[in-house]
Amino acid sequence: MRIVLVSPRNPLNIGAAARAMSNFGFRNLRVVNPYEVAFREARSAVRAQHILDQAQNFENLAEAISDCALVVGTTAAVRRDLHVPLNRLEAAGAMIRKQLQSTPVALLFGSEKFGLSNEDMSHCHWLLRIPAREEHGSMNLGQAVAICLYELRRDESAAEKGFQPAKSVTGEDLERITGVLLELLERSGYVQERTSKSAELKLRRLVRRLGLPASDAETWLGMLRQVLWKVKQGVTAL
Amino acid sequence: MRIVLVSPRNPLNIGAAARAMSNFGFRNLRVVNPYEVAFREARSAVRAQHILDQAQNFENLAEAISDCALVVGTTAAVRRDLHVPLNRLEAAGAMIRKQLQSTPVALLFGSEKFGLSNEDMSHCHWLLRIPAREEHGSMNLGQAVAICLYELRRDESAAEKGFQPAKSVTGEDLERITGVLLELLERSGYVQERTSKSAELKLRRLVRRLGLPASDAETWLGMLRQVLWKVKQGVTAL
Structure with a gap:
């Protein structure tokens, strides 16, 4: 799994993405054309410095995804003129997990201000949307990364396993x-x-x-x- | 649903929590004994200023949860001596949603540095844990709030509904x-x-x-x- 941040502006968000990756056991971070080149010093990468150290920096998106057989973009948009199929995150998680069994997958996040451009999206096989409110779909970058990675690690079978109710008194x-x-x-x-x-x-x-x-x-x-x-x-x- | 931040240190995290609440359509934010009193000015609450404005400030936890029939704490711990039942988030989401149909529920997040104290936890009916790696379970506060709220809004039926494969050519x-x-x-x-x-x-x-x-x-x-x-x-x- 490659997490690809395209034109991120705030190094704190890159660090936050790295921290969430470490939380959920992902390692491969790629940064395309960041606004701030010194992102590796982001203090928000608490206990995830190794991920920032190993992050790869690319000048354009095509290079960053060249080894990936599935490229998935993230978007806050609900409009229908995206020209690329759109999945809710709940469905996307299972599809990505399945593909990961055989090939590398890239998950793309756009810049804090504009998201992925139309050109970025033209590299994507499909897009995913986190089910936030339509009226306020734009999320913080670090939070969006964290939610997507949680969904990838989510275990539906664990949903059935609430704790056992305490043994009742005789x-x-x-x-x-x-x-x-x-x-x-x-x-x-x-x-x-x-x-x-x-x-x-x-x-x-x-x-x-x-x-x-x-x-x-x-x-x-x-x-x-x-x-x-x-x-x-x-x-x-x- | 009441989101309760207990002794949060960084106003940016309070703002990030507010933003995630707005993203997922939650409104009731409660802050107990914050380190920085001027948290309502946090710039991270992008388009969620109304939630910070309406947030209630409490001096102690008991007051903040007085109207809640279910109190759930969050923890990064996996140790077994918590004295309170522990659920994975996948199971907790369904349990909270069910309870919300009849009564208010409080979801507690501890301070960035120490999490919830043993005393805080003694107010909880049970605890939930986000399924992060055991070796690095400690998450950023804003990201942890966002993931929990996503799970509460998650629609399992949407997981089955990937986009329709395109109609094949004749x-x-x-x-x-x-x-x-x-x-x-x-x-x-x-x-x-x-x-x-x-x-x-x-x-x-x-x-x-x-x-x-x-x-x-x-x-x-x-x-x-x-x-x-x-x-x-x-x-x-x-």
Whole structure:
């Protein structure tokens, strides 16, 4: 994968692109005709200096993509007169990953101010668009690079794997907690003896709605018992 | 959705977060205890000044998330002693979107240098991690915000919808192109008359492997005919 920045103006953005590349494990950065030649000193390339050091500088786009069998341009445009097929990033990611199995692919980003020119785009097999709002599609260069690289590293199967819900507490533990809590509430005067039976049912349902994780049951039981002990002690002291 | 930046140091990153929010159609930015109070002037908030203007400033995290029923923290850590469940961003996106249908959700980003503190994390129901390399998981703040918001706006169904492959050229047009090309090659001396039959078969297969889009057939035919005319003219002139 070659990340190609065409006529970038701000070295900080080149550094930010390098940092995102390091974050997501990409190495090959190419810079075409940068406005600031001293981009290798960009401080924004935090822990990605090796990528800036190895970045290749080209005078024109054709040279920068000469070894690539697929050239994909990025654009903020939604207009239809691009003369080149346009994909949303979600679809583009899979297409690029597939092509990468057999040949190098270039992903092109235009200058901060103007994006890719029509001439730049004529080198592209197709274009991709990050699904930003149509009213404000123009993104920061470093952020656009980061989002594209994230999509390339994205693992759809991981989307299904949320963390396992915590193991639920057993009925026995729930009943012990309910029992201690009921005694505590009776002794505190929250529950009156004559309504005690319906209070117990309400309490049992309340406790079950908590979604208490099994691993926390002992802690809650311990806290409640300690408070109950304190309440009992106070009553004795009177 | 509330985007909450906890103790951010660099106003440029706050502006970059605002820009990404505007790109992806989010509005509610909250800043807790920023290092630089004058963050509303950040020039990096290109076309997102309205978000910085409306950003709320809080002195502590508890106030900033008081109206949120789900609080999600971001972390670069992969270590297991976080005491809070950890999800990859791919899974987190769907979980957040689901919760947003009924209640406000806060997404927390820590400071550039230290990330979220253990105390910040104790306010979180769970954490998410952007799937960067374990060896270099620490991302630029503005880029991390942009990637999370992209995931929230991502449309998996769009991943299936690559552009339609161009309508293929008809057999009739292919045969016309093959015919003109063959005549051109014969007249140019590329094809000898005695091998002409096998050349025709080769040429027919070559032309069919081009994957010529139907809309380009007339253009190619026109170009070839013009060249053929020129070649014929030259021969006549001799």
